Every structure is written in structure tokens, then in C-alpha cells.
Amino acid sequence: MERNFRLIVAYDGTRYFGWEHQKTEKNTIQGKLESVLARMLLSGGRDQIPDPLDPEKCISPSDLPEKFLPEVTVTGAGRTDAGVHARAQTANVHLDTPLSEEEIRAYLNRYLPEDIGVSEVKQVSDRFHARFSATGKTYRYTFYTGPQKPVFERRYVTVLDRTPDLTRMREAAALLTGTHDFKSFCGNPKMKKSTIRTVDSIEILRNGPYLRLNFHGDGFLQHMVRILSGTLLEAGYGKRAPEDMTAVLAARSRSAAGFTAPAQGLCLMKVDYQ
Amino acid sequence: MERNFRLIVAYDGTRYFGWEHQKTEKNTIQGKLESVLARMLLSGGRDQIPDPLDPEKCISPSDLPEKFLPEVTVTGAGRTDAGVHARAQTANVHLDTPLSEEEIRAYLNRYLPEDIGVSEVKQVSDRFHARFSATGKTYRYTFYTGPQKPVFERRYVTVLDRTPDLTRMREAAALLTGTHDFKSFCGNPKMKKSTIRTVDSIEILRNGPYLRLNFHGDGFLQHMVRILSGTLLEAGYGKRAPEDMTAVLAARSRSAAGFTAPAQGLCLMKVDYQ
Numbered sequence: 276m277e278r279n280f281r282l283i284v285a286y287d288g289t290r291y292f293g294w295e296h297q298k299t300e301k302n303t304i305q306g307k308l309e310s311v312l313a314r315m316l317l318s319g320g321r322d323q324i325p326d327p328l329d330p331e332k333c334i335s336p337s338d339l340p341e342k343f344l345p346e347v348t349v350t351g352a353g354r355t356d357a358g359v360h361a362r363a364q365t366a367n368v369h370l371d372t373p374l375s376e377e378e379i380r381a382y383l384n385r386y387l388p389e390d391i392g393v394s395e396v397k398q399v400s401d402r403f404h405a406r407f408s409a410t411g412k413t414y415r416y417t418f419y420t421g422p423q424k425p426v427f428e429r430r431y432v433t434v435l436d437r438t439p440d441l442t443r444m445r446e447a448a449a450l451l452t453g454t455h456d457f458k459s460f461c462g463n464p465k466m467k468k469s470t471i472r473t474v475d476s477i478e479i480l481r482n483g484p485y486l487r488l489n490f491h492g493d494g495f496l497q498h499m500v501r502i503l504s505g506t507l508l509e510a511g512y513g514k515r516a517p518e519d520m521t522a523v524l525a526a527r528s529r530s531a532a533g534f535t536a537p538a539q540g541l542c543l544m545k546v547d548y549q
Numbered sequence: 550m551e552r553n554f555r556l557i558v559a560y561d562g563t564r565y566f567g568w569e570h571q572k573t574e575k576n577t578i579q580g581k582l583e584s585v586l587a588r589m590l591l592s593g594g595r596d597q598i599p600d601p602l603d604p605e606k607c608i609s610p611s612d613l614p615e616k617f618l619p620e621v622t623v624t625g626a627g628r629t630d631a632g633v634h635a636r637a638q639t640a641n642v643h644l645d646t647p648l649s650e651e652e653i654r655a656y657l658n659r660y661l662p663e664d665i666g667v668s669e670v671k672q673v674s675d676r677f678h679a680r681f682s683a684t685g686k687t688y689r690y691t692f693y694t695g696p697q698k699p700v701f702e703r704r705y706v707t708v709l710d711r712t713p714d715l716t717r718m719r720e721a722a723a724l725l726t727g728t729h730d731f732k733s734f735c736g737n738p739k740m741k742k743s744t745i746r747t748v749d750s751i752e753i754l755r756n757g758p759y760l761r762l763n764f765h766g767d768g769f770l771q772h773m774v775r776i777l778s779g780t781l782l783e784a785g786y787g788k789r790a791p792e793d794m795t796a797v798l799a800a801r802s803r804s805a806a807g808f809t810a811p812a813q814g815l816c817l818m819k820v821d822y823q
Contacts, residue, residue, distance in 0.1 A: 285700045360701075384698050392698030424658050424666030426559045427634075431701065 277369045279403055280379065282349070283395040284308070284364045289430045289539070290390060293357040294364070304364070304391060305349050311386045312368060313344035320374045320382050337386060352405040352546040353412055356498070358538030360431060363394070365546040367405040403548075411475070411547035414490045416504040417540050421484025432485070433540035439486070439511025441479055446517035447510035448477035448488075451503060451524070458527040460506070462498025462535060470496055470527075477503070489544075498535050506533030551643045553677055554653065556623070557669040558582070558638045563704045563813070564664060567631040568638070578638075578665060579623050585660045586642060587618035594648045594656050611660060626679040626820040627686055630772065632812030634705060637668070639820040641679040677822075685749070685821035688764045690778040691814050695758025706759070707814035713760070713785025715753055720791035721784035722751035722762075725777060725798070732801040734780070736772025736809060744770060744801075751777070763818075772809050780807030 286304050296305045314336035318324040326332040327343050352365045372379070380396040387393070402408075419425045419432035451474060458470040474492040481487075488507065490500050506523065509515045515533065523531045560578050570579045588610035592598040600606040601617050626639040646653070654670040661667070676682075692713075693699045693706035725748060732744040748766040755761075762781065764774050780797065783789045789807065797805045 285697070287700055287703075389698065389703045390700055392700045394697045423559070423668045424661075424663065426561055426664055426666040427705065429561075429663045 277371045278398050279367055279369050279401050280376070281395075281397050281399045281403060281405070282308070282366045282368065282383075282393055284351075284366055285362050285392045285394060286360060286364070287390040287430065288355060288358050288360045291357065293359065294351050294353070294355045294361075304355075304361075305351060305366075307387060307391055308349045308366070308368075308383070309347045310341075310344070311383055312347045312349065312370065314339055314386065315374070315379070315382050316345050316347065316370065316372055317343065320372070320378055350405045352409045353495075353543050355541075355543055356501075356538050359541045359543070360539075361543040363545050364543050365405050365409070365548075367399065367403055369401075405546070408548055409494070409546050410549055411491060411493055412495065413544040413547075414495065414500045415542050415544050416488040416490070416500060416536060417542070418486040418488075418504075418508070419484055420486055423484075425484075430539055431542070433537050435486070435508075437512075439508055440513065441481060441486075441511065443513070443517050444479050444507045444511040447507050447515070447520050448479055450517065450520035451507075452477055455524050456527060457496055457499055457524070459523050459529060459532045460499045460502040461496040461529065462502065463496070464529065466496065472496065472499070474503075477507075479507070501536045501538065501541060502529075502532050502534075504536040504540070508536065509533040551645045552672050553641055553643050553675045554650070555669075555671050555673045555677060555679065556582070556640045556642065556657075556667055558625075558640055559636050559666045559668060560634060560638070561664040561704065562629060562632050562634045565631065567633065568625050568627070568629045568635075578629075578635075579625060579640075581661060581665055582623045582640065582642075582657070583621045584615075584618070585657055586621045586623065586644065588613055588660065589648070589653070589656050590619050590621065590644065590646055591617065594646070594652055624679045626683045627769075627817050629815075629817055630775075630812050633815045633817070634813075635817040637819050638817050639679050639683070639822075641673065641677055643675075679820070682822055683768070683820050684823055685765060685767055686769065687818040687821075688769065688774045689816050689818050690762040690764070690774060690810060691816070692760040692762075692778075692782070693758055694760055697758075699758075704813055705816070707811050709760070709782075711786075713782055714787065715755060715760075715785065717787070717791050718753050718781045718785040721781050721789070721794050722753055724791065724794035725781075726751055729798050730801060731770055731773055731798070733797050733803060733806045734773045734776040735770040735803065736776065737770070738803060740770065746770065746773070748777075751781075753781070775810045775812065775815055776803075776806050776808075778810040778814070782810065783807040 292300045294304045318336040323333040326334045349368045376396045383393040417432045420435045420438045454473040476491045478489040566574045568578045592610040597607045600608045623642045650670045657667040691706045694709045694712045728747040750765045752763040
């Protein structure tokens with residue numbers, strides 16, 4: 276009988292084409308999870324199984340050809356872009372398996388690449404849906420402003436060549452906080468659904484050479500956190516007046532907002548559920 | 550006129566065949582530094598120079614064929630192995646250039662790959678030699694013992710599947726501290742020179758899931774920190790009695806000591822000079 280499992284997943288998105296499974300591109304976080312789970316179902320969690328092409332031989336589930344794999348669909352709370360990271364992405368998957376939560380977690384961590392880790396597997400109500408049940412999300416954007424090259428953290432920060440004015444950034448952020456139509460901050464020009472979202476808070480924190488922007492809201496449009504980050508940076512650099520944010524929102528046009536900050540500085544930190 | 554410059558260099562060693570320039574392998578930290586410095590000398594620090602094959606055209610110094618480059622020799626304090634990292638490796642290089650310390654540093658950081666950074670360039674006495682003038686070095690070995698996969702730090706730690714006994718490790722470390730013949734801890738079986746070294750201190754510190762071993766000494770033999778780390782881990786796991794360290798040193802044989810801990814957990818933290 277199928278059970279519904281909630282997964283908490285951390286990943287370094289550098290090598291991937293984002294979270295979501297693409298028609299022509301399998302190198303996604305969702306694709307990696309689905310492939311390992313399909314092999315787990317077929318092997319019953321064992322590390323050696325009979326070769327379907329030659330039952331006298333045993334092979335690793337990793338060597339099973341795709342065509343033998345059962346269909347598995349993993350649903351993520353946030354469809355992170357190519358190059359974006361996550362510390363606690365949340366997903367759910369319906370699986371017919373006798374394995375325990377801990378056995379599933381151990382199997383995933385053993386067979387997933389080292390840049391994807393599953394920190395929790397928990398059986399949840401059948402009605403739990405990682406995306407539709409989510410009530411809030413926290414994203415963090417990290418800029419690096421130090422004099423040294425961030426050799427060890429280069430994949431997780433966006434380097435700035437000078438320090439922006441934090442007071443200006445905070446003034447601009449205050450005007451963007453709240454319930455607004457964020458169409459100007461939506462990277463998808465063909466977005467048909469509502470572009471109204473509530474951003475509860477935008478914290479702008481300096482810690483040594485790191486400038487961190489923490490966004491919490493009920494949901495975010497495509498590229499929204501990256502466009503907010505780019506626009507706030509432009510305010511911090513004096514390219515825009517903080518008080519212009521009201522007009523940027525009112526324009527309901529992507530061209531009114533600032534640039535899309537690079538993917539590598541963004542990380543999905545947490546997903547909230549009731 | 551040639552001046553002698555001291556460089557402080559940080560690098561993520563994952564992609565490199567170690568610090569030292571190899572006859573058949575140019576992908577070393579030393580090799581990267583020498584290549585960028587040679588291009589800097591030839592271009593006078595400019596970003597565009599006449600193409601030596603077609604003086605009507607301009608090219609980037611990065612595109613200069615090797616054969617046009619002047620010889621430059623960078624000497625490092627510690628010849629780190631393939632995969633070993635450094636936060637503050639120290640090197641020196643004699644250069645005939647009118648550029649200032651800060652111009653050299655900026656040029657290096659612009660043209661070096663993003664996993665190598667130069668934090669300081671300083672003109673020093675002609676007699677300064679990064680290796681022979683060094684009076685001490687600090688290396689850190691990091692094991693990771695947490696329940697989660699270290700997705701973001703995977704390149705800089707060695708994952709353990711259980712936590713060793715720190716008291717046993719500290720007892721063993723105390724016997725290895727001091728001036729000893731470390732031949733048992735030398736990875737080079739053909740070592741002709743003295744294998745006597747002084748290890749002033751071995752700190753064993755736990756911080757959350759990280760178990761850090763800080764070694765300070767006047768110098769370290771090839772693989773010595775990694776063999777010390779592997780041997781201390783075996784003591785922590787109960788595979789060796791801490792009090793056996795005295796006999797391991799006395800044996801003066803590589804086979805008496807423990808395994809060589811993987812390169813990725815090791816980092817050269819600091820080099821001391823008088």
C-alpha cells in the first residue's frame with residue numbers, strides 16, 4: 276500500500292539544471308531523487324539485485340537501465356532555478372515500500388550524489404502536498420563584499436566589488452514588504468495566475484564580509500527573490516531612490532525593476548507548514 | 550631590477566595535482582601562479598597586448614602561447630599534496646616589474662581561477678625564502694561526524710560514520726607531541742634527509758559535527774599530518790592503544806603507523822616566520 280513521505284532535502288545546486296524535472300534534461304534535483312527512489316522500489320532497498328537482462332548475474336541498482344524503472348514522482352515545495360541551492364527544500368512522494376523512514380533516508384543518502392543530501396524522511400498524511408500545503412518560505416540571498424576572493428564559498432555567494440549602503444537597502448526593503456502585486460518582480464512574462472504575494476519580512480544583515488538578505492513570505496514568483504535582491508542592491512548603490520519602490524510595484528512591468536541577481540547567491544532555507 | 554615578493558595564497562585544492570609544479574602535469578597551484586605572473590610580466594599588467602603572431606591584433610594575456618612566456622619560479626612554504634587545501638600558504642617570487650604590491654595582487658586575483666586567491670602581496674628582503682625561512686606551520690585536519698551529509702562542505706571534510714573517543718585521541722596525541730624521529734609517519738620511503746621534527750602541539754577539538762585536529766610544528770614530512778590524523782583516529786576507534794604511540798615512533802617504519810587520512814580533510818592554515 277502506498278504511503279506518503281515528506282523529505283527534507285539539502286543540495287548544492289551548482290551542477291544542476293534546477294529542481295524541476297525537464298523533458299529534455301534529466302540532471303535536476305527532482306530527477307536524481309526520482310531515479311534513486313525508483314531503483315530503491317525495484318531492489319527493495321538491497322544493494323545487489325538480479326540483472327533483468329541476465330538473471331544469473333547480480334548488479335547494483337545504480338546499473339539498472341532506465342526502462343526497467345517504475346514511475347516515481349517527487350513534488351517539491353519550491354521549484355528552485357538552475358544553480359540555486361537549498362538547505363531545507365521540502366518534498367513529498369507516494370511510495371509502496373515496506374522500508375522504514377530511516378531505511379529510506381539511508382538508501383537515498385547512499386545512492387544520491389554527494390551534493391544532494393536528505394536530512395529527514397517522515398511518513399505524513401496522504402493529503403500532504405509539499406507545494407500546496409506550504410504556508411511560507413524563507414530564502415536567503417548572500418552577497419560577499421570582502422577584500423579577499425571567497426575561495427571556499429565561491430559557489431554560494433555573489434561577489435560585489437564595493438559595499439552598498441545598507442540604510443538605503445533597508446528603506447527600499449520596507450516599501451517592498453507587505454502584500455503587493457509583484458508582477459514587476461516576476462521573471463515569467465507569460466505568467467497567467469495571480470502575481471499577488473505577501474512578503475512578511477526582508478532582513479538585511481551584515482556579518483563580516485557577508486551581506487545576507489533573508490526573505491520570508493507566503494510564496495515567491497519565478498526569479499522573484501533574485502529580482503528583489505538585484506533591485507535592492509541597485510538602491511544600495513544609489514542607482515535607484517529607495518522611495519521609488521512604490522512606483523516599481525505600481526508599474527506591474529518587469530522592466531521597472533532591477534537586474535536579476537545571479538542564481539549562485541540564492542538558497543532556499545526553510546519551508547513552513549501548518 | 551628584480552624585487553622579492555611574498556604572497557599569501559588560499560586555495561581549494563580539489564581540482565589540482567597539489568602545490569608543486571610537475572614535469573608532466575601543469576595543473577598545480579604553483580603552475581597556475583607562475584603562468585599568471587609570466588603573463589603579467591610580458592603584458593606589464595595590461596589586459597590587452599599586441600599579438601606576438603600578428604602585431605596588428607590585440608589579445609588578452611591569457612591567450613598568449615606558453616612559448617612566449619618568460620620563466621617565473623614561485624617557491625611555496627609547504628608542498629601540499631593533490632586535493633589538500635590552504636587558507637594561508639606562503640610563497641615568494643622574484644619579479645622584475647614596475648607594478649605595485651596592490652597591482653600585482655589585483656592582477657593575480659583577476660586572472661587566477663576562482664578556486665585560488667591571493668590575499669597579500671608584500672615586497673620583502675631578497676634573502677626571504679618561503680620554505681627555508683619558515684619557522685613553523687599550522688595544519689588542520691577536519692573530520693565530520695554529523696548525521697547529515699555535509700552537502701556544502703563535502704570537499705573540505707572527511708566523513709566518519711561514527712564518533713571516535715576524544716579522550717583516547719588526546720592521550721595518543723600527547724605522546725606524539727614533542728621532538729621525535731617521525732620516520733614511521735613519513736609517506737616517502739626513500740626519504741634520505743633527517744626525519745626528526747618537532748610537533749609543538751596537537752589540539753583535538755569538537756565543534757558540533759566537526760572534529761578538528763590542529764597541528765603546529767617546525768615542519769612536517771610528506772603525508773605526515775595525514776598519517777598522524779589516521780593513526781589518531783585509529784586510537785579513537787579503539788583499534789590501537791594510545792600508549793602504543795611510543796612504540797610506533799620507535800619502530801621508525803611506515804607500517805607501524807596507521808592509515809593515511811584522505812587529502813580533502815587537510816588544510817594548511819598558516820606559516821610562521823621570525
